[in-house]
Amino acid sequence: MKIITILSLIIITMVYADSTTTYRWPFVTGQGADTIISNFCDFRPQDVSTPHFHEGIDIRACSTSRKAYDVISITSGYEILSNPDSFSYGWIVKTRFYTDDTLGTLIPNQGAHHIHMLEINDSLQANKCYINTYLSHQTKFWRNHLHLEYIMLGTNSYSKNPFHITELPIPLADATSPILNKIYVDYFVLGSATVDSLNFLGYNFDQLYNSGTFKECSLPTSTPANDLDDPHIMVYGNRIVKFVLQGWDHFNKTDDYATPSIISTYIDHNISSLEKACYIVRFDSLLSSPDEVHQEEDVYYVTAPCSSAYGSAQYYRLYPHDNSSDGMPGCIITDTLVVDSVLVKTDNLEEGMHRFRVVAEDKAGHKKTGDIHFYLRINDWVDISRSFQD
Numbered sequence: 001m002k003i004i005t006i007l008s009l010i011i012i013t014m015v016y017a018d019s020t021t022t023y024r025w026p027f028v029t030g031q032g033a034d035t036i037i038s039n040f041c042d043f044r045p046q047d048v049s050t051p052h053f054h055e056g057i058d059i060r061a062c063s064t065s066r067k068a069y070d071v072i073s074i075t076s077g078y079e080i081l082s083n084p085d086s087f088s089y090g091w092i093v094k095t096r097f098y099t100d101d102t103l104g105t106l107i108p109n110q111g112a113h114h115i116h117m118l119e120i121n122d123s124l125q126a127n128k129c130y131i132n133t134y135l136s137h138q139t140k141f142w143r144n145h146l147h148l149e150y151i152m153l154g155t156n157s158y159s160k161n162p163f164h165i166t167e168l169p170i171p172l173a174d175a176t177s178p179i180l181n182k183i184y185v186d187y188f189v190l191g192s193a194t195v196d197s198l199n200f201l202g203y204n205f206d207q208l209y210n211s212g213t214f215k216e217c218s219l220p221t222s223t224p225a226n227d228l229d230d231p232h233i234m235v236y237g238n239r240i241v242k243f244v245l246q247g248w249d250h251f252n253k254t255d256d257y258a259t260p261s262i263i264s265t266y267i268d269h270n271i272s273s274l275e276k277a278c279y280i281v282r283f284d285s286l287l288s289s290p291d292e293v294h295q296e297e298d299v300y301y302v303t304a305p306c307s308s309a310y311g312s313a314q315y316y317r318l319y320p321h322d323n324s325s326d327g328m329p330g331c332i333i334t335d336t337l338v339v340d341s342v343l344v345k346t347d348n349l350e351e352g353m354h355r356f357r358v359v360a361e362d363k364a365g366h367k368k369t370g371d372i373h374f375y376l377r378i379n380d381w382v383d384i385s386r387s388f389q390d
């Protein structure tokens with residue numbers, strides 16, 4: 001009888017064991033995910049719950065040949081924190097981690113949530129430890145994706161961007177740069193100014209410029225060195241404008257939309273050094289403590305005419321908003337505080353030409369730059385050459 005028990009244990013272990021115990025991706029080796037379909041801090045307006053930041057990454061588990069997948073914890077040794085829960089959107093399994101395969105050392109305060117599995121390993125029990133054991137065997141997924149959250153446990157637990165976990169190598173190359181589509185100039189809602197296209201010396205920027213409640217300026221696939229294909233506008237009147245970005249990060253497919261890893265802005269002399277950003281958001285962690293309650297509208301533009309939406313256009317505010325301080329939304333903490341106090345207050349700038357730059361960077365280090373040039377007109381035009389005449 002004992003021999004049979006041991007034998008069946010060995011068989012179970014063989015069935016559930018992954019070949020490489022150091023493999024940290026939640027899909028078993030060889031069953032790799034096809035695509036990251038959304039990542040940390042994507043804005044979710046109203047999908048399955050109230051508007052919220054997406055607190056993890058979504059890994060699409062589809063391929064034409066394979067119908068069901070095995071899901072393993074992202075560490076080989078883990079403890080089930082509570083009995084797995086089943087919801088209309090699939091099972092959720094909460095774990096915390098051990099450093100190795102022996103369950104010898106618990107990593108303090110680190111765990112994960114795996115969500116959307118339609119079946120789980122029904123032997124999993126709360127407060128029990130497992131080594132190399134699948135959370136789910138041959139499962140399908142609600143809406144065909146696994147949602148993975150990396151949680152820092154504790155009194156004020158918070159979620160961390162899984163891309164920022166060095167022990168969790170992403171088996172997919174983020175092969176392409178972020179895409180910067182448009183910069184919107186808000187001259188009317190939070191701004192107060194008159195804005196026109198600035199055509200000069202035979203150049204006509206009207207083609208990049210649409211009127212509306214916000215002026216919409218298309219960003220060509222320009223390089224930082226080529227200024228003349230950037231939008232050029234004139235700002236006058238009360239001269240207060242706010243800039244909103246529409247863009248996203250691509251991974252390796254044309255239909256994935258993800259949040260860039262960092263978005264930062266620069267103006268005039270800051271551009272040459274690219275050291276002191278006027279405004280920077282790093283999508284790395286979300287705090288849940290009461291004084292750091294994250295507000296999506298601090299980062300995303302969520303009302304008309306620039307309503308962010310999951311899976312399509314995401315509009316990012318390029319300025320502090322609401323409960324932000326130090327030029328940074330309180331909801332998204334930074335590894336290194338690099339925020340300068342030089343905020344873009346266009347009404348305080350000198351008369352003349354200015355350049356505003358937004359840089360979006362993905363976790364792989366790809367950067368995309370978008371520039372908008374604006375002439376800030378304070379006085380009426382002065383014809384200097386004529387004024388020097390006798």
Ligand SMILES: [Zn+2]
Nearest residue numbers: 056057058147
């Ligand atoms: Zn998700």
